Amino acid sequence: MGMIHIDLFATLDLVGQAPGDPEEDPDGFPYGGWQAPLFDETVGRHVGAGMESMDALLLGRRTYDIFAAFWPDQVDGVxxxxxxxFNSVPKYVASRGNPDLGWAGSTQLGPDLVSxxxxxxxxxxxxxVIGSLNLVQTLLHERLFDRLDLWIFPIVLGVGKKVFDGGTVPANLTLLEPPVTSSTGAVLLRYGLGAGTPGTGDMRREDRGGGPN
Known part of the structure; x- marks a missing residue:
């Protein structure tokens, strides 16, 4: 069975909206392109390495439209x-509307997204899955992903669409490798979806060294 990888860029307060371009998703969001000043060679290298095995893209409608308007015109090797x-692998679009599927290799998914x-x-x-926050919400809710590559950048915006929004179900995640840190303070956390749901305990228990004062 294939793996679903979610690749996201987010701020410390977990805003993932419009990281790359001021016009990416400007509706009520004044910080489009917030990632650009913090993107360095380390981020670029690890982002590229994380996608080397990709054999398909799954995108929400808005992210698909942005990619389809940009990547086909880029020179190979850049x-x-x-x-x-991106131009060679199959692209799948999750949309309830009628997207323009002019990007070669694109297919719209049926109405039953989970199936x-x-x-x-x-x-x-x-x-x-890159960006596509509305789609990501569904995948998180359905536990329909295997790996989460989450870049956290050292800024706080206070507004914008969040990576983990209402409706996210409790889940355990397993850190797959040590974090990567860039020169700008961005941190890559690579997680796999774990089994079960988060447990609870009592930090006041004496055997944990946290007894009452």
Whole structure:
């Protein structure tokens, strides 16, 4: 069965809206492009390395439209080969509307998103979801992902769409490797979806060294 990878860029207060471009998602959000001043060679290298095994893209409608307007015009070999990769793999769009599927290799998923994603996992080995926060909310709620690559950048915005928003179900995540830190203070956390739901305990128990004062 194939794996669903969620690749996200977020602030310390977990805003993931419009990281790359002021016009990406400007509706009521004044900080579009917040990631650009903090993006360095380390971030670029690890982002590219994390996508090397990608054999399909799964995107929400808005992210798809942004990518489809940009990547087909990029020269092969630029951006560490990302353009060539994005243009060559199949693209799947989660949308209730009628998106323009002019980007080569694009297909709109059916109305039953959960079933459609399960079918994609039978068809591909490594499916990457980039941005697409509305789609990500569904995948988190359904526990329909295997890996979360979360870049955290050292700024706080206070407004904007959050990575973990209302409706997220409790889940355990397992850190897959030591965090990566960039020169700008960005940190990459690579998690896998764990089994079960978060447990609870009592930090006041004497055997934990946290007894009452």
């Amino acid at each position: 951006d560490g080969g990302v353009a060539e990769l 459609a994603v399960h079918e994609l996992r039978d068809r591909h080995e490594h499916i990457h």
